[in-house]
Amino acid sequence: MSALVLDGKALAESREQQLHAAVEALLTDGGRKPALATILVGSDPASATYVQMKVNACGRVGMESVRVDLPQSTTTEELLEVIGQLNDDPDVCGILLQHPVPPQIDERACFDAIAIDKDVDGVTTQGYGLMAMGEDAYGSATPAGIMTLLRYYDIPLEGKHAVVVGRSPILGKPMAAMLLNANATVTVCHSRTTDLADQVARADILVGAVGQPELIKAEWIKDGAVVVDAGYHPGGIGDIEKTGLAERVAALTPVPGGVGPMTINALISQTVESAQKR
Numbered sequence: 001m002s003a004l005v006l007d008g009k010a011l012a013e014s015r016e017q018q019l020h021a022a023v024e025a026l027l028t029d030g031g032r033k034p035a036l037a038t039i040l041v042g043s044d045p046a047s048a049t050y051v052q053m054k055v056n057a058c059g060r061v062g063m064e065s066v067r068v069d070l071p072q073s074t075t076t077e078e079l080l081e082v083i084g085q086l087n088d089d090p091d092v093c094g095i096l097l098q099h100p101v102p103p104q105i106d107e108r109a110c111f112d113a114i115a116i117d118k119d120v121d122g123v124t125t126q127g128y129g130l131m132a133m134g135e136d137a138y139g140s141a142t143p144a145g146i147m148t149l150l151r152y153y154d155i156p157l158e159g160k161h162a163v164v165v166g167r168s169p170i171l172g173k174p175m176a177a178m179l180l181n182a183n184a185t186v187t188v189c190h191s192r193t194t195d196l197a198d199q200v201a202r203a204d205i206l207v208g209a210v211g212q213p214e215l216i217k218a219e220w221i222k223d224g225a226v227v228v229d230a231g232y233h234p235g236g237i238g239d240i241e242k243t244g245l246a247e248r249v250a251a252l253t254p255v256p257g258g259v260g261p262m263t264i265n266a267l268i269s270q271t272v273e274s275a276q277k278r
Ligand SMILES: Nc1nc2c(c(=O)[nH]1)N[C@@H](CN(C=O)c1ccc(C(=O)N[C@@H](CCC(=O)O)C(=O)O)cc1)CN2
Pocket: 049, 050, 051, 053, 096, 097, 098, 099, 100, 121, 123, 141, 142, 170, 232, 255, 256, 257, 258, 259, 260, 261, 263, 264
């Protein structure tokens, strides 16, 4: 057996063409060019790269981006002020606050200050709650991108046992809620899980969302599982060790080229959706 490769890069590229057409349609209807505001606090090189990738994706689909780059010393109050201004800006239809922010900032307070109709990255407590209850809300970008990828490849979820390793507010927790909403039986593992190998071994669908290089060992994963790796570490390493997996699992996401491009695509897609609602 050779695993089906869940090619997020290719899917994101083809979806960008549709998004470009959707943006064109908005413009011919006399609408304004949709704009995504990106906020980067500090100078972490990886975060700067991710923000630049998002700005580039905006350009490829014909959208504007409004870049706000703030110094490392920014306070919570200063960041809240910037978010307030972007909330009030009629030209901005989506706001992205790049995670992580420097330690002196109350990140949760700043995420929650983003207006719900501009929360296209799905980071607010309100958006998470609505999504978890099955109500209309933008999903957190990485899990939303993963769900789009799984649906595109017709991966069955209903009645399957999904194991999510990681419980962060913008990845593990919303991922678990989305899989539950798709009628999977969901187990969430985390740093205090005492029998991680046993839990992983029960997964029909495994999502690595823990942010530690190759924490999840290939030998724990059962034959025929669907393996989704949301980790991205230097050297093209994910959260899941891949040795020998391609020969025995049903499907897997590559790193790079799997979940990462779908994260950006989900953000852009939800920004276009927000523009369409205006
Ligand atoms: N506000 C947010 N902050 C963060 C998020 C998020 O969704 N919202 N996610 C991550 C980082 N991230 C986007 O911000 C991200 C990381 C990696 C990729 C990606 O496409 N990676 C490539 C490889 C990278 C490379 O070529 O350099 C891949 O996997 O193919 C996209 C987005 C944390 N912060």
